[in-house]
Amino acid sequence: xxxxxxxxxxxxxxxxxxxxxxxxxxxxxxxxxxxxxxxxxxxxxxxxxxxxxxxxxxxxxxxxxxxxxxxxxxxxxxxxxxxxxxxxxxxxxxxxxxxxxxxxxxxxxxxxxxxxxxxxxxxxxxxxxxxxxxxxxxxxxxxxxxxxxxxxxxxxxxxxxxxxxxxxxxxxxxxxxxxxxxxxxxxxxxxxxxxxxxxxxx
Numbered sequence: 001x002x003x004x005x006x007x008x009x010x011x012x013x014x015x016x017x018x019x020x021x022x023x024x025x026x027x028x029x030x031x032x033x034x035x036x037x038x039x040x041x042x043x044x045x046x047x048x049x050x051x052x053x054x055x056x057x058x059x060x061x062x063x064x065x066x067x068x069x070x071x072x073x074x075x076x077x078x079x080x081x082x083x084x085x086x087x088x089x090x091x092x093x094x095x096x097x098x099x100x101x102x103x104x105x106x107x108x109x110x111x112x113x114x115x116x117x118x119x120x121x122x123x124x125x126x127x128x129x130x131x132x133x134x135x136x137x138x139x140x141x142x143x144x145x146x147x148x149x150x151x152x153x154x155x156x157x158x159x160x161x162x163x164x165x166x167x168x169x170x171x172x173x174x175x176x177x178x179x180x181x182x183x184x185x186x187x188x189x190x191x192x193x194x195x196x197x198x199x200x201x202x
Contacts, residue, residue: 033125034133035070037114040078041137044110047083054083074122081121082113089116096156107142108149111135115154119161127162128169131155 030038043061046052058079061067082089093112094101101109115134118125125133131154138147159166 032069032071033074034136035066036072036075037078037133037137038140039064039067039070040075040082040114041107041110041141043075043079044082044113045106048110049106054080077121078114078117081117082110085117086113089113092116092157092161093153096153105143105146107138108146111138111142111146111150112153115150116157116161119154119158127158127165131158 039061042064043057046057046060047054061075061079062072089112090101093116097104104112111134114137115130118130118133119127122130131151134154135147135151138150142150
């Protein structure tokens with residue numbers, strides 16, 4: 001088993017000032033839950049790529065700078081839930097892919113785990129928030145177009161995993177859809193159009 005602190009067990013982070021070149025949001029605008037997803041991604045990267053033990057991963061991740069700013073309960077649910085339900089999550093994801101699971105980049109794979117897990121088990125988080133938070137993770141940590149791939153797969157899964165919500169949204173007149181950009185768990189922007197979902201909706 002590799003040491004959890006080994007450099008190869010941490011996902012690459014893009015250097016940025018304000019927004020990344022892919023448009024990921026500023027760190028200052030992130031909610032505690034958004035941060036918990038980032039730490040969960042780093043922990044799951046150690047599990048998927050490094051093959052490290054879940055207990056060691058958890059201990060290492062909790063010592064990382066900034067962990068105290070995240071929603072630790074949501075982090076716990078994501079990390080332990082995705083590891084424990086790995087086979088079930090893969091079984092849901094695989095039929096939607098145009099390639100094998102083994103051909104996915106680790107970041108795309110983990111973003112899909114997190115998104116699928118939240119669609120299944122985080123019923124207090126609106127499905128559009130789940131989608132966009134996974135896309136934000138892929139933008140920040142993944143390759144150039146990885147977020148588009150993650151978006152497409154989760155969009156295909158959502159109607160089956162959140163049928164009531166997706167059907168209700170589909171039935172709404174298009175005029176009611178706020179043109180505000182990504183819907184996330186982030187701290188609300190004062191300039192956002194009224195009606196957009198925010199962390200206060202969760």
